[in-house]
Amino acid sequence: MDWDDLRIFLAVAREDSLSGAGRRLGIDASTVGRRVARLEQALGAKLFDKTPQGYGLAPEGERLLPHAEAVELALSGARESLSGPGELTGQIRIGAPDGCANYLLPQVCARLCETHPELEIQIVALPRVFNLSKREADMAIAVSQPQAGRQVVQRLTDYRLHLAAHEDYLREHPPIRSRADLRGHRMIGYIADMIFDRELDYLAETGVDRAQLTSNSVSVQMQAIRAGAGLGIVHDFALPFCPGVRRILTAELSLTRSFWLIRHQDDRRSQRMNRLADALAQGIRAEVSRLQSILAIDETPAQEPT
Known part of the structure; x- marks a missing residue:
């Protein structure tokens, strides 16, 4: 053999x-x-x-x-x-939900590749939970902590989400001063029966019964919001990539979620995988902090009373 x-x-x-x-x-x-x-x-x-x-x-x-x-x-x-102890080499496949894969991992992985030229990184963006036992990915980022399986789980960072809309939509539709006003607006969100993690069920937080425009992809939802199709819950770290999209009702509606790094239990014995996990964790924490800090702390969103 x-x-x-x-x-x-x-x-x-x-x-x-x-x-x-x-x-x-x-x-x-x-x-x-x-x-x-x-x-x-x-x-x-x-x-x-x-x-x-x-x-x-x-x-x-x-x-x-x-x-x-x-x-x-x-x-x-x-x-x-x-x-050698300094250089990370070879291939690594990272699975992630598409919000993280689209708005965080490209910058984080670009810096990793620059630091370690012999490292080959594959980013797999899928709106579902990854099966590490079948090696769909070497490590995966999730939005909730798994409760079963032979896995190493590491909390990466918290991130914030808010209700948002494009400024063109806000100018052309009735003002939004409270959650009660949302019922007169078109909502954008997840396809209900394709929500793969309870942490992604944002609609209940708004008090609105249903969304009129839905997708299983965070990026598609954001593009619909940019197109002025309605309101949706968005990641704060995605807003710097979306000119014209403004947070609304920030004092009344603010969500906090967490990213978790998940690895196969056997990989704990791999110095390379441990170093990659540490580098990825540090990079994601720094990138979430950087992007969220771009939004002014005292931001006054459009359509809120001043």
Whole structure:
């Protein structure tokens, strides 16, 4: 048994399909299938069960999985020891909700890449929870603390959200002086049955029953607000990227949420992953603080009484 066979085994276990494993590894699905068959023959054990949903681990595959992951971790540690203490190298995949992925991670990762030229960073923006056990990402940023699983969880930072609208919309519609006035305005928010985390259910905070324009993407919601389509709850750290969008009812409606960094438990033994996690955490804290500080503390939003 060699590492290349185990690497293919891990890819199929994490992707649940030969084609998905092939895409991950950069080889064709038929080659993946032949290599899996070769490994099963060498071990004299069936590693996968073929189902309509894909390739699931057979009992023998379940027993092999932790050993294959241990080999993967050991090889990663060997590479770390040879790369030296200062330089971060190799590939890292970061999963994040699209608000963080669009408005925070590009700046944070740009600085990381400049400091560590041999580091390759992949940002995966998906409006759902990432499955780290299947290595959809090496580490993930979430908006709530997970309650189960073999994971290392680290609180990154708090961030603020407020109700906002474009100044053109505010000029053309009735004034908003209290939450009661919101019922006469078009609301923008999440598609209710696609909210993947309770922390994203902002609409209840406004007292409005439903939103007329919805998306599962924070960025789409923000673009709708910029287009003057209505009002929505937005991240304060996103506002510097959105000229003309103004916070409203700040004294009456202000939300605070948190970002959490989630890693696979086995990665605690990896010096490289620990250093990457520390660098990412420091970068996100600094970027949230920088962007939020751009908004004047004594800002008087449009449409509020002075």
